[in-house]
Amino acid sequence: MSLRYGILGLLSEWDASGYDIKKEFDDLMGVFWHSHLSQIYPELNKLEKEKFITSQSIPQEGKPDKKIYSITSKGKEVLIHWLLTPPEPPKIKDPFLMQAFFMDHIPADEVILKLKMYKKGREQRLEKIKHAVEERFMSIKERNVMKARIIISAAVLKRGIQQEVQYINWCEETIQLVESCKFLWDKNKQTEFQYTDVSDQLSAYFFNALDI
Known part of the structure; x- marks a missing residue:
């Protein structure tokens, strides 16, 4: 479940594509959380269906359209609620x-x-x-x-x-x-x-x- 809130947290600062979000998880956020594109895109689809985010297609010359995601006011409310909720004890798997x-x-x-x-x-x-x-x-x-x-x-x-x-x-x-x-x-x-x-x-x- 935390993945969706990580995505909302990133989109709360700037609009981004699925690739941009994956890159952020690979770089600095990789310190505490790892995620695959195969996990990120399905979560983006769920968030959009729940109206926590929206998307728009940006045309690219010689390439497929680029899908850019933005957080909605409803998404920000969900993010704030999660931030104020006490976290569960970590379930360690090493x-x-x-x-x-x-x-x-x-x-x-x-x-x-x-x-x-x-x-x-x-x-x-x-x-x-x-x-x-x-x-x-x-x-x-x-x-x-x-x-x-x-x-x-x-x-x-x-x-x-x-x-x-x-x-x-x-x-x-x-x-x-x-x-x-x-x-x-x-x-x-x-x-x-x-x-x-x-x-x-x-x-x-x-x-x-x-x-x-």
Whole structure:
């Protein structure tokens, strides 16, 4: 359901095509929400049927007509109502954490490799976000404009960057933990002494990072 409100939020600032909306989701809004065109266009059709938005076709030379969407007063009312409604607790779905939870079934070296590969992917995502943010702020500076939307979106983007940094740090810490406890993946090498030693490492891994 949140997708429709994200679309209404974008259209509350400027009229846009489905492609423009998808680009915005791919760039800065990708920090907190991902959506495909196959999801965006059906939602645009629903919003138009409910009279929350309207559309008009703009002729293009040598190309199909471009459909531009605009928010209606009814759409703005719905958007404001949603903004004033307390959000539901997040329902987390993280495919990598689901995999990681069961990685005791694969060799420790494979676990470490997967963590390193995933860390690299998050690093690349972080750089992409930073680049998009830098471009957006450069545009703001050149146009010499400042709005409330810019202020609050900057706060959201900061949280997105912090989240990527935290994920990268978690990967690094978990790689170190698995490397120091590789023997646990080989039941023939486990000893009572090592269990005690690992217990201390695990406590440090959890509580030192949380400042508990």
